[in-house]
Amino acid sequence: MVPLPFRIKVKNAESGATVEMELENDNTIDEVIESAATFWNKEMGAYVVRKGKKVLRGTMALADAGVREDDMLELVPDPEGG
């Protein structure tokens, strides 16, 4: 069976901008982070993705992380400086 793609929105916590992303259930949170960070030219830093209050684990597949059609995820910087 061919997996059906679905769409979510990802918000850039720093700028407030959003981007729509087409994904499949077996895509991972790491892939969402990498795609969004690259889209916003953020490759150099560390980021996490949150859904509501929950920070989603990088290795999780979207289905396991409970990410569904029309969800809004937020790309949040995990700053390195001290």
Add this chain to the structure above:
Amino acid sequence: MTQVICAISSLPLPMEEMIRPFDFDGDRFDRSRRIDWLDVNAISQTKVLMVGAGALGNEAGKNLALSGFRNITVVDMDTVAVSNLSRCLFFRESDAADERFKAELVADGINGLAGGRSARAVTAPIEEAASDLFRGSDVVLGCLDNVLARTHVNGQSYRAGKLYVDGGMEGLTGRVMVVRPPDGACLQCGMNKSHAKVASLRFSCTGVETVFHEPRLAAEITTTSVLAAIMVREIAKHTSGRDDLMLSNMLYYDGKQNRMEELEISRNPDCLVHHN
């Protein structure tokens, strides 16, 4: 009138203690003692290991000293640069010229504020410091500037069973993470591929630390002050036996949009820290 006063003063006093107006102003911690949940005595006896003596280390050191912490070990291998001076209370221009160790200056600064010998400096990389340093402390404060050192301190603190409060910042954003072994998530549970990528940029393909990737991060003092205040307050809560008031694990701060929000990181069953 004089007779009346003599008569009163000749009576035996029922009270054992005598007070004078404004006596309380002679106690350095009088105002802190008025905060009912704060245990000033416990704070003075708590052994704090502070790793990192940069911007966050300066602010956290100041807060520790003024809060009454009196047993602090400051670890940092770096020396002062002129560019540090916009964010570091305890550094002077001459310290950069003299290549003074940050850890020594922060320890000196703490001792100056505390009015005694409360802090000592270790000027070695934390990776080379003895693990006794973690076992011998009650709490660990992470004021670091890179993922690798954070991962190391997180692991060591967890293995030693010590509370670890870590801060990170860039520009007007930052986050504070609280790790309470053996419960809940640790710092590494919240990391992903992007952290690994940042960490890997410090190493060559042979695994030897020969490529120094040090992007110049945006940094400014107001963000530092906010984060360091939260970090030391979390340690004060823990030391005062009020873990119920503490962050569950992560606080995200965005000074540009005036947002401060607690986020949840769940424990990663595959996290190596919990399996060692």
